[in-house]
Amino acid sequence: MRHCITIVISLLLAISCSGEKSVILGDDRTDLYIPLLQEGRVAIFSNHTGILTSGEHVLDVVLSHGINVTAIFSPEHGFRGDADAGEHVGSSVDPSTGVPILSLYGTGSHLPSAESMDTFDILLIDIQDVGLRYYTYYITMCNLLDACSIYGKKVVLLDRPNPNGFYVDGPILDMKYKSGVGGLPIPIVHGMTLGELALMVNGEGWLPEGRKADITVIPCENYTHSTRYELPVAPSPNLKDMRAIYLYASTCYFEGAKVSLGRGTDHPFEMYGAPGMTGYDFSFTPQSLPGAKNPPFLNEECHGVDLRGLSYEDIWREGINLSYVVDAFQNLDEGENFFLGGGRFFRLLTGVDYVYDMLLDGASAAEIEARWQDDVAAFKQQRRPYLLYKE
Numbered sequence: 050m051r052h053c054i055t056i057v058i059s060l061l062l063a064i065s066c067s068g069e070k071s072v073i074l075g076d077d078r079t080d081l082y083i084p085l086l087q088e089g090r091v092a093i094f095s096n097h098t099g100i101l102t103s104g105e106h107v108l109d110v111v112l113s114h115g116i117n118v119t120a121i122f123s124p125e126h127g128f129r130g131d132a133d134a135g136e137h138v139g140s141s142v143d144p145s146t147g148v149p150i151l152s153l154y155g156t157g158s159h160l161p162s163a164e165s166m167d168t169f170d171i172l173l174i175d176i177q178d179v180g181l182r183y184y185t186y187y188i189t190m191c192n193l194l195d196a197c198s199i200y201g202k203k204v205v206l207l208d209r210p211n212p213n214g215f216y217v218d219g220p221i222l223d224m225k226y227k228s229g230v231g232g233l234p235i236p237i238v239h240g241m242t243l244g245e246l247a248l249m250v251n252g253e254g255w256l257p258e259g260r261k262a263d264i265t266v267i268p269c270e271n272y273t274h275s276t277r278y279e280l281p282v283a284p285s286p287n288l289k290d291m292r293a294i295y296l297y298a299s300t301c302y303f304e305g306a307k308v309s310l311g312r313g314t315d316h317p318f319e320m321y322g323a324p325g326m327t328g329y330d331f332s333f334t335p336q337s338l339p340g341a342k343n344p345p346f347l348n349e350e351c352h353g354v355d356l357r358g359l360s361y362e363d364i365w366r367e368g369i370n371l372s373y374v375v376d377a378f379q380n381l382d383e384g385e386n387f388f389l390g391g392g393r394f395f396r397l398l399t400g401v402d403y404v405y406d407m408l409l410d411g412a413s414a415a416e417i418e419a420r421w422q423d424d425v426a427a428f429k430q431q432r433r434p435y436l437l438y439k440e
Contacts, residue, residue: 072278073270075207075244076100076107076175082267083114085205089170092120094153094193098177098284107175107207112146120168121150122161124176124189159192166200174206177284178243179294180213182222183301183398186284188232190243191250198260205265208244208437210278212294216240217429218368219298220421222400231400236421236428237369238298242437244268249435266437273439277361286340287317292364296356299370305395306388308377309335309351313344321373322353326380331355353377371404371414378408385409 075082076099091111093099099107112118121143141150151165172193178186197204219237233255239246244266251261272278283289288297293316300318303310308326311317313335320333329352335344354373364370378387388395392405399405407417 070271071102072210072272072276074102074209075267075269076110076209077102078207078267078270079110079114082173082205082207082265083111083116085203085265086111086114086116086171086173088203090117090119090168091171091173092122092151092169093118094122094124094172094174094190095176096123098280098282099175100282107173108143108146108148111173118146118148120165121148122153122165122172122189122193123150124153124186153189153192160196160199161193163200166196166202169202171203171205172197174204174243175209176243177209177280177282178211179284179288179297180211180239180241181298181301182219182233182235182237182239182400183230184297185229187243187246188229190247191232191256194247194250194262194264195256195260198256198262201263203263203265204247205267206244206247208242208266208268210269210272210276211240211242212278212280212291213238213298214240214242214274215277215365216368217425218421219425220399220401220404221424221428223402226397226400228397230397236424237400239428239432240274241432241435242269245432245435245437248437249432252435253431268437274436275440287312289316291361292316292357292359293318295361295364296359298368299364299373300356302371302374302395302398303377305390305392305398306374306377307345307381307383307386308353309333309345311335312341313338313347316357317341319356320353321356321377322351323377323381324349324351326352326377328380329353369418371417375408375414375417 093108095107101110143150174190176186178184194204217236217238217240221236222231222234224234247264250256251264279291288294296318300310300321303321308321308323311320314333322333324346331354332350332352334348334350335346337343337347381387396402396405403420404417
């Protein structure tokens with residue numbers, strides 16, 4: 050395996066974002082990355098979020114510049130972003146361009162096949178992440194970085210803002226809980242762009258056997274870690290709007306409990322409830338919908354809490370807010386039976402044992418959240434060498 054050098058295009062790293070300037074995405078900066086792609090065959094890791102500010106998809110833009118695109122890698126939810134969470138997505142062909150789509154999700158292996166890797170020389174990454182440890186796009190990216198390090202492929206990453214990039218919160222993953230919803234020893238909310246995270250993966254030796262990928266990052270302009278960047282398209286079927294993206298850090302844990310977070314409604318992750326919860330005025334009934342074909346409590350009336358009235362500022366102020374989980378846990382009063390599968394998936398989502406244990410012991414949300422503050426402080430220091438944008 051050849052030795053790879055991390056290269057970062059850093060022309061504007063010192064620029065801070067004034068509120069009057071629009072964010073320029075990495076994929077908008079064609080003058081920087083198109084020349085890099087003329088050196089060989091290109092595979093693209095992207096999905097429906099890989100659009101320039103102009104509204105054009107990066108695949109179409111790259112093809113219009115005469116680049117030889119030989120493959121598309123698609124993540125969870127597929128290239129068009131319409132598959133259910135965890136649903137197997139098969140390989141196919143993009144009907145608009147005829148480029149083969151090679152699915153990376155549900156294949157039974159975390160790495161692409163040797164045949165897939167033989168189809169290209171350069172991997173181009175352009176995908177919108179939401180900055181949470183259990184959101185799977187970054188895990189797929191890391192697997193591709195590892196494959197590229199093994200097969201000697203170059204990587205060009207077109208960076209995008211992190212909509213949750215203005216804070217860090219949550220416990221650092223205990224690596225005994227490494228899984229498809231937690232791949233790196235980072236907090237639940239890491240506050241980094243994919244470009245920054247890729248550099249940290251290289252710098253910290255987090256790829257297997259300490260391998261390093263040959264990465265060129267094309268950074269955004271006019272973006273800082275205080276920017277509140279609103280996504281132009283929903284990144285996945287059940288993160289339909291910005292309120293859901295902001296609440297995702299506080300409500301996703303219900304995936305590991307006998308409580309609905311609103312899958313099967315028009316506002317998933319913006320409410321929670323269950324048929325057995327009592328004392329609430331709000332109720333909802335999950336239905337089978339695109340992206341949520343068989344949601345928990347299908348066609349059952351759930352009673353609980355509507356979070357859609359919260360302002361963005363209220364959500365930002367709280368960060369990860371475990372009071373929702375504590376409320377549902379205490380209301381149902383079922384002890385360990387509150388959790389699915391003995392609490393295994395809940396632990397995978399939180400990444401540690403102590404959140405589960407403290408809930409059973411009757412701890413408050415504030416007591417649990419206080420437990421991870423040292424993790425937050427340590428990670429902020431650890432990530433600092435890899436930040437491309439002003440904090």
